[in-house]
Amino acid sequence: MRLLDQRLLARARAARRLLILDSALGLVGAVLVVVQATLIARIVTRAFDGAPLRAVAVELGVLAVTFAGRGAIAWGFEVAGRRAAWTVLSELRLALVERRLRTQPAGLDGVEAGEIAATAVQGVDGLEAYFGRYLPQVVLAAVVPFVVVAWVATIDVGSALLLLITLPLVPLFMWLIGRYTSERTRERWLALRLLSTHFLDVVRGLPTLRAFNRSRAQGAVISDVGERYRRAAMGTLRVSFLSGSVLELAATLGVALVAVTVGVRLVDGGIGLQAGLTVLILAPELYAPLRRLGAQFHASADGVAVAERMLAQLEAPASAARSGRLVPFSPAEAPVRLEAVSFAYPSRPRLVLDRLDLDLLPGETVALVGPSGVGKSTVAMLLLGFAEPTEGCITVGGLNLSDCRLDVWRRQIAWVPQRPTIFRGTIAGNIRLGAPKASDQRTRDAAMLAGADRFIRALPLGYETVVGDGGRPLSTGERRRIALARAFLRDAPLVILDEPTADLDRTSADVVAEAIERLRAGRTVLMIAHRPELVRRADRVVYLDTGGTALIRNEAA
Structure with missing residues (x-):
């Protein structure tokens, strides 16, 4: 599964606007992360030096504003993402209906009504997770680590190199897990499509089933299809939980390695207290966007699967006659x-x-x-x-x-x-x-x-x-x-x-x-x-x- 589906961004104007807004918010958020870590380290260091509370009042005020700013940015990510999800899904639904009316009015492509309904209606939650939580994390994961490493490099080059060495662990595990997760998600979505289509057929044919005393048999079939969907869903959840643990372990190992190295250097006097605290506070912030990205990866998998299926239907070859530019004669006047x-x-x-x-x-x-x-x-x-x-x-x-x-x-x-x-x-x-x-x-x-x-x-x-x-x-x-x-x-x-x-x-x-x-x-x-x-x-x-x-x-x- 791709982080950003270019076809989706090309079709949905709201998605492109969201990406621009997320990039701006992500850059501001990354700066606030650095400011927050630097202020905390400075306040703690001055407290160890015996400075009174009023001596750090300005830093505390700025820190409070920084906390509020990060909260506002998180709120902005969520609100912008939800609105974009609703807008994008509305645009995709409209495009899907228009496409089918214009190019597949007779339904010759074999796509069933239950599948279209499941794709266009039940996919809203998945796309909401994709735009509201996953896409902002993609931006943060792309911006925050570089800003953090760059700022740490101005404080201590050795710590910055150590962060760069440990940073690829989390993306590597994400890539390995993501390859397996995408297949399981497609299997689950296929099971949902089968369940929706079969259930719709059963509802339409209830009188016939009752007339032939086959209602109980169809109930058993629906139960089997539902069980298939349950197994697929539980398999996806199992992968999600296990992958979350793996990503947490990779991030924890990276933070621990940085903490041990900085602690040893603090004891030896190789790094100052404020610089060391700044590095220690920024180390978890370095991995946090990647960890959250891994968590939201699974939540957004349904949305990406839905979008891929809708885009596949939108890009399918047309069966209806192409519309030209000439005005036809009236059948009342011409044969x-x-x-x-x-x-x-x-x-x-x-x-x-x-x-x-x-x-x-x-x-x-x-x-x-x-x-x-x-x-x-x-x-x-x-x-x-x-x-x-x-x-x-x-x-x-x-x-x-x-x-x-x-x-x-x-x-x-x-x-x-x-x-x-x-x-x-x-x-x-x-x-x-x-x-x-x-x-x-x-x-x-x-x-x-x-x-x-x-x-x-x-x-x-x-x-x-x-x-x-x-x-x-x-x-x-x-x-x-x-x-x-x-x-x-x-x-x-x-x-x-x-x-x-x-x-x-x-x-x-x-x-x-x-x-x-x-x-x-x-x-x-x-x-x-x-x-x-x-x-x-x-x-x-x-x-x-x-x-x-x-x-x-x-x-x-």
């Missing part, structure tokens, strides 16, 4: 074409789409049908810019979509996925997802067009009913109608419908089909469907072959 498009998922060895040609003409409703797994939803994903074709291109009025601004392009698309996401919030807020500034009247009109107004008004709080996690549960048909209401409210020229009536009963499917009939008026619609009654509403039907690799024919509905 959308997939030209010899091929695509393969990273986790699959074969092509899902193989040189697919597909035209979407303005105002036309096209039904895309075929067996499951042939790449119908993949076509929708490519049109939304969630991924780039492996080969071929998508054009809008002759412009390559990869050369166009994706934010402008997506504003012209209304998407109704097969499994619509309902966010925690009111029903009205969920409908406004595509048009946040829409009025209440427009929101209700969209719900009426989608066939959702009746069931929404039947709820006690109507459009202000809270849904999503912890809110009122919605049926599959109700979710679809809310998703259709989003599409009506967005009023985009291109509508993509992915299995809009799948898993619905006949009544709900009829309501959704009627809403789709109203939605497709004056718009270009790509409708992925299986049900014949829905396919018959299309202007043209496009079939994919059973292998999902080629378009075999177009025909009017």
Whole structure:
């Protein structure tokens, strides 16, 4: 593990500001250490010479100010570190979310939601320890020893050389221990990621587990994963305690060697009392920053592991289409074409789409049908810019979509996925997802067009009913109608419908089909469907072959 992760400092402005502030505070703190030791030695020496208390009143006052100054610097380190930790983690979280939204919206990299949650949420304590305690100690460990040795050299060159000889013992032990500690920390973090991911899967699948009487078995699995995490955590703590003892021993041996040498020279008259006391007082201060650095090394290991994982995700190659600079044509005025498009998922060895040609003409409703797994939803994903074709291109009025601004392009698309996401919030807020500034009247009109107004008004709080996690549960048909209401409210020229009536009963499917009939008026619609009654509403039907690799024919509905 590196003392300072350059990638972290490069990404986080607050981290760079903290390092500058810590350097300034560390330099002032090192000077105060020297001043404090010199004043104590001077006061003790004058006391041995029989000086009265008022004769050292000035030194005592300055010493009190020095003590207060060191306390203020320690407080400044802690406060600045905590604020930097919160700021840096917020910046990293924002960058991670933005990166995934822009480059991995479909989650094709295989990173699981539980891992992202564990990395972005549970890492705050570790980063707080890193910035609040570890990073200041790095600065102190780099500044204080050199200032102390330099000051001792002006008092007694022999003592300064002795300090230089014993000083490398602690960093050497830290390096040896750190190599082992970093591996154990990564093992512990891997166990935590596994536990978080598995626990999230179990919570999501509780109804299924209960239905198949597998809840007890999953409880045993969680217990095993938790035990693995416990063993990894205890192993890390064991290393931390043992390494602390080793570092304490190395520092104690160094101080003892200096103390014995200075004591012998004091007896022989080779060094004065004030100089000897100054060296003796500064010797522990020489090793103190290194000892504390070793102690904080383990406390910050989690933070560094979290930061490394977040940075690895931030620097992962993108799967989404790159955003260009051109403004795309509107699908209401220009045709959308997939030209010899091929695509393969990273986790699959074969092509899902193989040189697919597909035209979407303005105002036309096209039904895309075929067996499951042939790449119908993949076509929708490519049109939304969630991924780039492996080969071929998508054009809008002759412009390559990869050369166009994706934010402008997506504003012209209304998407109704097969499994619509309902966010925690009111029903009205969920409908406004595509048009946040829409009025209440427009929101209700969209719900009426989608066939959702009746069931929404039947709820006690109507459009202000809270849904999503912890809110009122919605049926599959109700979710679809809310998703259709989003599409009506967005009023985009291109509508993509992915299995809009799948898993619905006949009544709900009829309501959704009627809403789709109203939605497709004056718009270009790509409708992925299986049900014949829905396919018959299309202007043209496009079939994919059973292998999902080629378009075999177009025909009017």
